[in-house]
């Protein structure tokens with residue numbers, strides 16, 4: 001097994017790690033690479049930040065009572081409901 | 087049923103709209119998704135009263151949102167998407183021939199307060215719009231919806247390899263764009 005990864009390979013494995021559990025070989029290679037590489041460590045942080053922030057923004061948006069269907073849209077949907085029953 | 091639907095719209099319409107807007111980003115698409123949810127709710131009235139009406143309606147809405155995203159992604163042949171040399175997010179922009187970063191990733195600051203989150207969201211939207219539409223859609227499907235990869239592949243009829251290449255490209259483009267535009271105040 002080849003232990004050394006290039007940064008390009010490491011970045012691909014980091015992205016995959018967000019979606020699927022890594023094989024133990026990839027996990028080991030990645031750990032080793034992150035230990036010696038600041039750039040990929042930062043890339044790893046970037047992707048995790050993106051993930052965390054997006055989830056948080058979604059929760060915030062869902063509970064933001066100031067965001068509402070405008071009256072036009074509401075009227076249009078009411079209309080559609082009416083005409084669907086005829 | 088119509089009476090019910092009007093009640094649902096009054097009580098849950100705003101919530102459903104926010105739920106859709108958070109995931110679709112486009113106000114008009116979000117409105118359409120709410121409308122289709124109401125019509126579907128009237129049609130197959132399977133509401134048992136065991137769950138809350140809101141939970142039931144949200145379940146319908148989730149499917150509508152996925153349908154919309156799927157349509158977005160399918161509008162372009164997948165082969166165009168996975169051709170690594172094809173477009174603006176070519177990996178050559180990020181690495182040299184020996185696989186080193188051309189520009190090292192920068193530190194991104196976590197948006198902490200509500201104002202920063204608002205700014206971050208608007209920048210994120212800009213960055214998502216810069217990606218090819220299908221890449222931003224698959225990104226939203228995965229990272230926002232938490233559809234797992236297996237489901238994404240099934241729904242889009244693509245291989246696991248295609249899915250991860252697309253997600254990788256979307257993430258590479260996004261984090262680069264955020265580096266340029268996101269400077270926490």
Ligand SMILES: [Zn+2]
Nearest residue numbers: 007010037040
């Ligand atoms: Zn590296």
